[in-house]
Amino acid sequence: MHWVNVVCLTILLMSGLTIFNAHPALYWGKDSGFADPWLAIGTQPTPAGPIGVTHVAGRVIETTGVLGLSQVAGQPTQRAFPSWATIPGPQWLAMGRHWHFFFAWIFVVNGIAYLLYTLFSRHLVRDLLPTRAELRAIGSSFKNHLLFRHPTGDAARRYNVLQNLSYLIVIFGLLPLVVLAGLAMSPRIDSALTGWVDLLGGRQSARSLHFIAAAGLLLFVLIHVFEVIVSGVWNELRSMVTGWYELPAEPKEEVRP
């Protein structure tokens, strides 16, 4: 299930950027209005030629090389996200949509299967929900993460409290939001319960929320992969696939309960 997610999420993020590139501006509200997007990526002419710029919340940042203007086959090209971040590489909205909607189905079916599994296997209650004691110790867990001190012994078998919370935010926050906001952009789904899109603030707000939730998922993936690498990549990968997890060496004086 996890590796299906890896494939789906990668393709969904990258084909999503292709779709974003077709109109690289985000708004709040029912329609675009066009006058004041909170995020817009484009180019700006200068005496030395066009530069890539990103407008975000009223600020203008030069982002030549990555956003707005980037190299495609050695040529500076106007495009919001660069070709190495999109599927397909060349700007091709129709194809980006085909990739996006095909893998969205797999992602959602896989996600529902996972939700059912967490509920019925008690994975949710047993592993994902932090205990009260763990919640109280959140400060020290935070410090340990910042110092790259990882749990040893039996504690390493369990998800730690920050892990618990971030998994819960992803599973019950970001993922439902990204799916719901995605569905809200479909004009036919909008008619299922006329006006429900207003719960998200309107269709253009839904497009913004879809983008923000996707960015949140990307941030999660980056931290997640980073933590896996620093806490022993082979051990973690093996445990993910086979369930065999080797305990990190313990300090000698510690007595097992």
Next chain:
Amino acid sequence: MSPPGRPKGEFRNVQHEGTPVSRRANPPSGFTLMRARQRDRRHLLRGAVAAAGSAMLTGCDKLSHNDAFVDALKSAQHLSRAAQKLVAPRPAMAQEFDRSHIAKSFRSNGTLNPADADYQALLEGDFADYKLAVGGLVQKPAEYTLAQLRAMPARTQVTRHDCVEGWSCIGQWKGVPLALLLNAAQPLPSARFVVFRCFDSMDTPGPHDSRYYESIDFDDAYHAQTILAYELNDQALPVSNGAPLRCRVERQLGYKQAKYVRAIELVDSFGNIRGGKGGFWEDEGYEWYGGI
């Protein structure tokens, strides 16, 4: 994924091999060797990630040109359509807005003024000679002037136009419900789709037929909000928005809302019309079902 503007080769391990070698002048301690090995491993890992990323990108681009693979990807639209019709069946209505939400100016997209000679001639006469033909698999083909269409019962709706590019715009449309024209024409039992034939050539007008066309099924054709609009925001439909007549299919994306409609044709299949995919943009690779 490699950062932009940096050649992929820069990640290759070989370029960094010089460093440990140059240190050989002083025999390296075990520590430096270990560090060097770690660094090499890191570079190797980074190189592997970059190589895997670029292989994946190339692979995805190759697959995007593989007909069988693209057909498999596109098959998802049938599932989407079936699922959407389940949760939003035929009577489900698109949201209608208060007039206060109407956009200051309605964005025009695609053709802004068809260059085709027949269209320009009609435009010159303010569409007095315009006739909408309704034909194909019907018992009673008919033609309607703009005045006749305006005299028929009309529907006015403030709706949101959602472009496939991602933007939305709210406007008020007034026009004839398509169902009225279809009922008058009496479709034959074999008819399954309604095709809109438009004036605008998408390439330079010429012998090659690139005139815009679109098609919808009866589910949308008979929907209460599917109208042939001749007014936008209480004004005669502007040329840039499809004058004299455009289609509104409110539960689908913008490219399904055919502008500059000159004829309506009922068919049992659109397989032998132009590219065979049911519309100009569909022939260019977009989904026929534009509800998503």
